[in-house]
Amino acid sequence: MSDAPLKTTPLHDAHVRLGAKMVDFGGWSMPVQYSGILEEHRAVRNALGVFDISHMGQFFISGPLALPWLNRVLTNNLERLQVGQCQYTFLLNDHGGVIDDLIAYCTAPEHYLLVVNAAKIDEDFAWLDDRRPQEVLLINRSNDFAGLALQGPKAHDLFTLFFQNNLQAPARNEIISINIDGAPYLIARTGYTGEDGFEIFCPAERALDTWNALLEHGAPIGLKPCGLGSRDTLRLEVCYPLNGSDLGPDTSPLEAGLGFFVDLQKPDFVGRPTLLHQKTNGLQRRLVPFKMQAPSPPPRSHYPVYKDGVQIAETTSGSLSPTLNIGIGMAYLPIAFAKPGEPIEIEIRGKRYPALVEKKPLVRTGLS
Amino acid sequence: MNVPENLHYSPSHEWLRLEGSTGTVGITDHAQAELTDVVYVELPQIGAKATAGQQICVVESVKAASDIYSPISGTISEVNTALSSNPALINTAPFAEGWIFKLTADSPAEASALKTPAQYRDQLSQA
Structure with a gap:
């Protein structure tokens, strides 16, 4: 850990005031x-929660060559996006490992927005900027924008309350640009919890007003401010990967079971040769979710995974599932064991506890 | 934070109630508030030897596992099995139904090395 002072979002003082x-x-x-x-966690599964996601990064990319260039550095196919739509995609290194997982939005013809992980803003930007044709404009506006994620089955109710029926909500995986009191807002129907919801990006100086307005309008229908702790348990129940834990420079999206977001039909993109080789020759390992078979200490990341007395892997994520009230997690298992129903053991403080490989998602939610 | 008068306290936020040579141990109100939602308690084995200041069991919240240290030396005589089905008792009643284990103290006088309620309150106020 460095001694550099921690970065703060525009909502830092509001969080502290809320305890x-x-x-x-x-x-x-x-x-x-x-x-x-x-x-x-329960507020988001049953009603509504709001998360500060202002730490996440926003890159704006534009120009006539933006589309062909992005299609060369990202795995999914941006040709499939119409204006106002988005897709989950990967930024890969030259050997097919994950630099970052992100959402690419087409906000206007020849205009794209990438929303990237906070810890990867500098690395992603440097990687992209190094490979950028001169004609493509790439701007890092991460500091200019705040982000709020409104998540839960009552998200649309609050949207309607908030805009008093004057605004049509974006459909799933769509984004709209609007002006609210003179400030530009981007509102996307996306999220990281498995529930319906919106991700709202606004100028940093409008973050506090927006946060307060959401809390005020949302409180009567059960809205709670939510932190990174529940964000992690919510995403793990639906098996969304966390970059740095479940994804990294030595794991490919195919190994992570996310081939749906990789278009190998594209003639060329960074990392494609490795992925094509994996696809042709078969994967050696695959990221799978597991569920403990009996009450146990909660599994956590980097716990050893055993099969027939031999260590075969390490967990990449783990937690108590608040919904199932039992331990859950994910691990890259050798392909022979990476199938639902396979019994495995998780070692926790020297003792092994039985678990079963499961299908994704571990918990059925509003979207799954 | 609640710091009851009739208990001894360790710097690592355990409390000890001494009745003769039988000690009851739990974690303090401050500790449970720091840990937040307790979801699992790995209780010590009855008959196990506890050494003052040494790890004896583990309490886990959603986010982290925390070692619990025995405030004094002795032999574990009883464990709070209610915590197996309801670990949140540690959050709701840290000084009562949320007790963790009892031990037979090797030397009850060892408790005098622990903090008084006033000393423990000082520790909390300096944190």
Whole structure:
């Protein structure tokens, strides 16, 4: 850990006033919880939660060559996007490993927005800028924008309350640009919890007003401010990967079971040769979710995974599932064991506990 | 934060109630608030030897596992099995139903090395 002061979002003081427990998350001071992880988790599954995602990065890319260039550096096929649509995609290194997973939005003809992970902003930008044709404009506006994720089955109700029926909500995986009191807002129907919801990007100086307005309008229908703790348990229940834990420079999207977001039909993109080789020759290992078979200490990342007395892997993520009230996690298993129903054991403090490989998602939600 | 008067306290936020040579141990209100939602308690084995200041069991929240240290030396005589089905008792009643284990102290006088309620309150106020 460096001694550099932690970066803060425009909502930092609001979090502290709400009694949030603040933690160092990849160099950012972020709320891990307000009222409690379990309570916040349930709010999102049953009603509504709001997360500060201002730490995430926003890159704006434009120009006549933006589309062909992005299609060469990202795995998914941006030709499939119409204006106002988005797709989940990967930025890969030259040997097919994951630099970052991100969402690419087409906001206007020849205009794209990439929303990237906070800890990867500098690395992603340097990588992209190095490979950028002169004609393509690439701007990092991560500091200019704040982000709020409104997540839960009542998200659309709050949207309607908030805009008093004057605005049509974007459809799933779509984004709209609007002006609110003279400020530009981008509102996307996306999220990281498995529930319906919106990700709202606004100028940093409007973050506090927007946060307060959402809390005020949302409180009567059960909205709670939620921290990174519940964000992690929510995403793990639906098996969304966390970059740095479940994804990294030595794992490919195919190994992560996310080939749906890789278009190998594209003639050329960074990392394609490795992925094509994996696809042709078969994978050696695959990321799978597992569920503990009996009450146990919660699994966590980097716990050994055993099969027939032999260590075969390490967990990449793990937690108690608040919905199932049992331990869950994910691990890259040798392909022979990477199938639902396979019994494995997770070693926790020297003792092995039985688990079963499961299908994705571990918990059925509003979207799964 | 609640710091009851009739208990001894360790710097690592365990409490000890001593009745004769039987000690009851739990974690403090401050500790449970720091840990947040307790979701699993790995209880010590009855008959196990506890050494003052040494790890004896583990309490886990959603986010992290935390070692619990025995405030004094002795032999574990009873464990709170209610925590197996309801670990949140540590959050809701840290000084009562949320107790973790009892031990037979090797030397009850060892408790005098622990903090008084006033000393423990000082520790909390300096944190």
